[in-house]
Amino acid sequence: MMARRSQNGADRATSRPVTVSVDAMGGDAGPAPIVAGMAWSAQKNPDIRFLVFGNGAQLEKLVDKRKALAGRCEVRHADGVVTMDSKPSHAMRHGKGTSMWEAIDAVRAGDAQVCVSCGNTGALMAMSMVRLRKIPGINRPAIACLWPSRNPGGFNVMLDAGADIRADAEDLLQYALMGSSYARVGLGLERPRIGLLNVGTEEHKGRAELKLAHDMIEAASQHAPFDFIGYVEGGDLPSDRVDVIVTDGFTGNVALKTGEGTAKLIRELLKQAFNYSPLSRIAALLAVTSLQRLRKRIDPRRVNGGVFLGLNGLVIKSHGSADATGVSAAIKLAFELGQVDFPARVAARVASLSAPVQGAETDSGQVYGTPK
Amino acid sequence: MMARRSQNGADRATSRPVTVSVDAMGGDAGPAPIVAGMAWSAQKNPDIRFLVFGNGAQLEKLVDKRKALAGRCEVRHADGVVTMDSKPSHAMRHGKGTSMWEAIDAVRAGDAQVCVSCGNTGALMAMSMVRLRKIPGINRPAIACLWPSRNPGGFNVMLDAGADIRADAEDLLQYALMGSSYARVGLGLERPRIGLLNVGTEEHKGRAELKLAHDMIEAASQHAPFDFIGYVEGGDLPSDRVDVIVTDGFTGNVALKTGEGTAKLIRELLKQAFNYSPLSRIAALLAVTSLQRLRKRIDPRRVNGGVFLGLNGLVIKSHGSADATGVSAAIKLAFELGQVDFPARVAARVASLSAPVQGAETDSGQVYGTPK
Known part of the structure; x- marks a missing residue:
């Protein structure tokens, strides 16, 4: 990954806060490494905020343990989980209420600028297409x-x-x-x-x-x-x-x-x-x-971090087996792209x-x- | 590569001489590393013989320098060379007389059990198909x-x-x-x-x-x-x-x-x-x-050594940039497969x-x- 010019907000003319919505339930090892990665990112970057989706009680516990996340991370309960062996078409039709769905919807609603998930790639893409829609011309x-x-x-x-x-x-x-x-x-x-x-x-x-x-x-x-x-x-x-x-x-x-x-x-x-x-x-x-x-x-x-291109909203797929380092790399990428309203740039390029x-x-x- | 049971002919019940026809002109660095690889193989394996095709004068000189090849390598002059940027279809139609064509034809004529070339893959496959024909059913x-x-x-x-x-x-x-x-x-x-x-x-x-x-x-x-x-x-x-x-x-x-x-x-x-x-x-x-x-x-x-499967005859493609070690690995593979009349076995399997x-x-x- 590249170095940003500076991690200090005061030095960076373009810096503005970015809220990342995180699907905390999709990874192979559950939410713990994901919350650890969030904390790591928060510690390094003062301009980052989180909306995290999944089992509320479990997440509150994990988030409360991380000082770096205090006041910068909102937990939103979601009941369902999209598993690694879900068929994308099934997840798309019946995925409402899952942590994946709700994390994507936070981008759609404008509550977050970018969504990160460690879950099932096919399901994540299918849901992202349904909720965010393709850029015209794509x-x-x-x-x-x-x-x-x-x-x-x-x-x-x-x-x-x-x-x-x-x-x-x-x-x-x-x-x-x-x-x-x-x-x-x-x-x-x-x-x-x-x-x-x-x-x-x-x-x-x-x-x-x-x-x-x-x-x-x-x-x-x-x-x-x-x-x-x-x-x-x-x-x-x-x-x-x-x-x-x-x-x-x-x-x-x-x-x-x-x-x-x-x-x-x-x-x-x-x-x-x-x-x-x-x-x-x-x-x-x-x-x-x-x-x-x-x-x-x-x-x-x-x-770590596969960027979904061609949608009206930014979604980043992290490896299912990502540990805190991997999750943090995906979140860093999410922050960088979230800062510049990347989907709008892609849309302009395609329209061009x-x-x-x-x-x-x-x-x-x-x-x-x-x-x- | 695997070890054979023994390199000593006397110990190997199944051992029989194998003649390898070599296209010496196809490699990126000309015939020198190819003849060096042949000499290396000959030194390690008393059951191997060579027919080598290309510029006669150049090859005689290279072969004469290698004691291991004495009495075990026949040079056959061929005028043309198939270059790396030849179109396969062109090489197939106009390739007669090239070292590649003649090396393949030696297998067709039964003078050799297997052909090795470092040349253009597409041309080698096209010529092999024309000269050796596909196994029925392939x-x-x-x-x-x-x-x-x-x-x-x-x-x-x-x-x-x-x-x-x-x-x-x-x-x-x-x-x-x-x-x-x-x-x-x-x-x-x-x-x-x-x-x-x-x-x-x-x-x-x-x-x-x-x-x-x-x-x-x-x-x-x-x-x-x-x-x-x-x-x-x-x-x-x-x-x-x-x-x-x-x-x-x-x-x-x-x-x-x-x-x-x-x-x-x-x-x-x-x-x-x-x-x-x-x-x-x-x-x-x-x-x-x-x-x-x-x-x-x-x-x-x-x-090193891509084996062409599905033809009535054995052809092995060596890397264009192979040095003596690489060429020798391809020749070893050629010898192993040449010993057992491999194309006949594949034909039987497909017919089965x-x-x-x-x-x-x-x-x-x-x-x-x-x-x-």
Whole structure:
């Protein structure tokens, strides 16, 4: 994640309070790590407020224990819980009254600027679409995620990470526009470089809808504040030749989980390698800060937070297994995007497709400052 | 890669000489690393012979320098070279006389049991299909690759890694059958566990053709020597709950390159972390054997070799950038599979679909021995 210019409200001209609505019941380990993550964020950021939804008695108890949350967190009781194995369509039809539903509705009602949930991704997206509605002109919303990379800021953006398993050429063009807005606002890049994920960089390879999307994004880039670099491959996801990687939600989800799975395997093997012999255990002791430096760089908790793009309201999906560090990272992202009314910027960018020149600078606001 | 029971021909009841035809001109660095890899393999394995295709004068010079190749390697001159940016369709129509074409034709003519090339994947597959033809009953051939995993043998199999960007349910079923044969012969697994790659493990998720393929593979598994474990996700590629992961060539190629790209990024970051300070450089010195142990485990050169499944003849694609170690790994794989007439086993397995019970044991031969 990037460093903001300063954590001190007085130094930040643009700073304004942001209320985050939190679905506290969706995570794998219940509400405790979620409230811990909230407290952590509150401690670091005086401009943040919370509305937290779930079992009232349980939440009051957890919140009362956290000094940092005193006077800055309102508990709202919600009876139901959307489980990890709920069908999205069922959750959408019968989800009213669940903590997830109510957390989303707080954004709809204007009580909060952004919603964070660790729950079932499919259900969260289905409910968000029903309650917040899609931005005019958007066919399929997308989930954008951060990807550790060789770029100076340390991250690339990939979308769709799994909102919808289908995407036609028109959808991929919209992902390019929305992803470029996210990279401008979220990563502070003036002209993000957009790449379209394919199996080869030669133009004759790939599926028909990709060829069409290639030409549409190229045409749109003539009047938009991004550069289209054409096709990229799986190996380019962490590269420094691209900032935003556009793909359908099936491929994006497989890529995301493959990357996470590979990193996890290597972490385990690294641990085994250093546990192999007494000498290697001594080496590990000496190498401990080097290894911690590496671990921090590829820690999946630091890139926690899938941003739902294309809705009239901001929803962020946190990993179901996120601990306090992970939840806090998702809340930080929520705060940054909540400060600048991000959905309005995306809407302006998408609308600019029909009036490209006038709309060219609509999303130029930058949230993050210099990369650390 | 697995250890064979013994490298000594006398100890191995099943050992018989294998001639490998090598396209020496396709690699990124020309024929030198390829001939070096051949020499390395020849040195370790007395049962291996080579037919090598490319620029005759250049190859004679390189081969003459290698004692291990004396009397065991025939150079055959071929004028043309298929370049990395050749269109597969063009290479297929105009490729006659290239080193790639002639190397494949040596398998067709029975002069060699298996062909290895570092060249353009698309062209190699297109030419292989034209010259060797598909096995009766196979609609789309596939490329199977090894994937570092937590399984005792150290590897899983994934297919299709990029032979064809499309795959319908019938194709995915055939991939399951061919992948199971490969795992039985190549990894020595009696009942490989097959998984179908999807975005979620719940049965209501995913594309329509995946649901159909799920049911077809499940039905086929009733009479076949493999277990179908249902859907798996990207994070399961390195897991020990599955042996063979089935997917279309687009998704498989993105996953493969994403995994490789992630591993490469982590290797770079690890290096940076240990170069950070004088103390961390000392730590690196002490940790050198631990780190080498890790490097060896995830070294992409050791898993080099995409096996083309579904053709009347064996072709193995080596990485374009493979060095002598990588080429030698691909040749080792070629030798192992060449020993058992692998294409005939796959053909029998595919034919068994119409007569499942009789065909159930056709591919039970094991090439690799105990995992090291």
